[in-house]
Amino acid sequence: MLNSIKRDWLANIRGDLLAGTVVALALIPEAIAFSIIAGVDPKVGLYASFCIAVIISFVGGRPGMISAATGAMSLLMVTLVKDHGLEYLLAASLLTGVIQILAGYLKLGDLMRFVSRSVVTGFVNALAILIFMAQLPELTDVTWHVYAMTAGGLAIIYLFPYVPKIGSWLPSPLVCILAITAIAIIWGIDVRTVADMGELPDTLPIFLWPDVPLTLETLWIILPYSVALAAVGLLESMMTATIVDELTDTESDKNRECKGQGVANIGSSLLGGMAGCAMIGQSIINVKSGGRGRLSTFMAGFLLLIMVVFLDDWIGQIPMAALVAVMIMVSIGTFSWESFRNLKQHPLSTNIVMISTVVVVVATHNLALGVLVGVLLASLFFANKIGRFMVVKQEQVNADERVYRVVGQVFFASSDAFAKSFDFREVVTRVTIDLTHAHFWDITSVSALDKVVIKFRREGADVELIGLNEASATIVDRFGVHDKPEEVEKLLAGH
């Protein structure tokens, strides 16, 4: 255990501290922007980002992943905040944490295997679109200064890294914020600033029990929000963990991460922060900046709070246009551009799954619904494909006898085709149905077979079934053959 602590925390101290610093700088605009989306003071998001990042660095299952206040979660809180206020949001965040811890103990992280690649791509793209759309209110009904500042900010973000030497060690989002703020102050341009958006933190967070009546009524108000928040939080965290796993070529403990997210959200809500989850964009920035260990996440949260508490007067002066520029960068960086190129090569069903996920999310602003639709569609397409893996061959033994050989998978999606493969009009006295090379996966297929047998009987034929017991061995829910290669071979080869 000591060894793993050493490996997770101290294996890459320099890289983790530098990367954590870069991430902290980018977290500040994000936390402010996401608070504004949720309709709360920036301090709620900033406290949340601090708490979540620091707590998850200890209890999370994926070292090097960044968790904080996120857009996906903020979007789900909007109506709760509008209708019931901040205290109910804090209570909902608390409950979210409890649900996530339960999910961790129930090992729901393992369910991620049902989320296919195209659903993940759809999720990521939808998230990018949502983050971008959330910036639009800042860009409508404003003077040209705001457009100029945003464009200038984006130019700095993407061009500054090309400046020799300093470009590669000074984070360009920081340069963007500093430059735009300086311009606004020096020329006294009157644009909206962070201070206009609400209160900033001026102290360290303090322990607060959400001020809501502890009644069943309160529970019914917050429960739907908490369930949605818990689901989206876990989904984004699991997907981000998968991305970080892939980038760093290491493994993570998904169920520990579920529990960790829960603990972090509970901690955040008790210190006056909103619920959050893992962040795809920030985690990529962290890995890119050389962050690998838990220290990077800790550093990001810790430094964020230090900077915000001591520099609150300065942070208040940052024009919103600078934050918008940073958020557009996050949106662009989150989007999977590869998926555009892949549209042409991938089969239509895959593309439909991906695009449906995006469309549902953008329409409902709820990433969980999008994933649900995506997973359902993907399953249907899969069932359809496997359903085609079934054929009934006919053989005439003599004038009076007909043999049907069923090969392949018979289940709800293929049982209709199965029933239609028999020729009931033919007059024979004996029918043999050979199921040696077939697999019956569910009750639908068995009842289809029953119908076929009865129909033949009604036409006056004797029916004999061969290999039914073996073919229906796959109906029971747990036919554990995973760990027995020879059993799998037996199943696939016929009995």
Added chain:
Amino acid sequence: MTQIVACIDGSVMSGAVCDAAAWASQRAQAPLKLLHVLEKNDVPAAATLAGNIGLGSRENLLLELAELDEKRNKLALEHGRDLLDDAEIRSKADGAIAVTKQQRHGHLLNTLIEGQDDIRLLVIGRQGNSHKPLEHTIGSHLDDVIRSLHKPILVAMNDFKAPQSFMVAFDGSETAQRALDAYANSTVLVGLPCHLVMVGHDDEAHQQKLESAASLLRSRDFEVTVARLSGDVQSALAAYQVQHDIGLMVMGAYGHSRIRQFFVGSHTRKMVSESQIPLLLLR
């Protein structure tokens, strides 16, 4: 078929590990496997602090990181292969039986635990290649390996000479009793004169335990010399070893719980770091 597994990492001790493993292989008539584990470097190969992400950042980052890892690991892989080749030549010259080589990716400890069932005896150097060849330090892996692996472990020091006799540090504890059963049946040790040594514990109960241990060993055809010493455990054992020119120390390992061991430090740890001769640790 269980085998002798030798951990080769190219440190100064790898030669002694080969010799010790070959000696054990020859005595036990067991095949020898030379193992080299390619450990993942936790420090990323490259990083930029520009802090921006843009079109296809994730895809490009993955490609970039994969490419750097590929270069780094190809070199490490070839280096490891050379080490194993050298070790094979050396251990064959030493008379090892049926030498095989294996390279694995991952952490040494996990690799060993996964392959635990095949291990009859593990041979490992006191320090790995991340240590300067100082005396009296214990390798970063060794501690965990000793604690986690439920197999006999032969810890090699800077150089290895085939031992002509071995000594057992016996303290009557449960660990020592359990270890007794293990070495009484050891095919590696069979035929070597045994010095059964107890430091301190001048009471009747310990005396009896010592006597019964000696008679058990004698019943297995060991030539046993019983000795009782007093004073500081480490220095008394060391002096006895020098005096009788003993080439191998056998002891039960890590009787204490992890927490206690962390604060108190254990005899085993101290013995491993101070010993001048190879140690056979039994659990």
